[in-house]
Amino acid sequence: MHLHGHNFRLILSDGSLGPWRDTxxxxxxxxxxxxxxxxxxxxxxxxxxxLDHAMSGKMSWYRVT
Structure with missing residues (x-):
């Protein structure tokens, strides 16, 4: 999954944070x-x-205010 507009860190199984990413x-x-x-x-x-997954519905918008 690819997130636009923001980066994130995975929360790993031991509770630590993984590297910064957007996908x-x-x-x-x-x-x-x-x-x-x-x-x-x-x-x-x-x-x-x-793209075939995105076109079949694996896509959504989110709003940050």
Whole structure:
């Protein structure tokens, strides 16, 4: 999944923070926990980088006010 407008850090299984990134691989049925600061106002896209997945609905907008 690719997050526009903000970077994030994965929260690892031991509770520590991974490196800064804007994209993370998420397998089917898997979840990931992230930490981010939403300090960039606007409407931003969250989507799968595989275009056929994005076109079939693996895409959403989020708003930061």
């Amino acid at each position: 993370v691989l998420v397998e089917r049925g898997e979840t990931r926990e992230i930490a981010r600061v939403t300090d960039n106002p606007g409407n931003w896209l969250l989507h799968c980088r595989m």
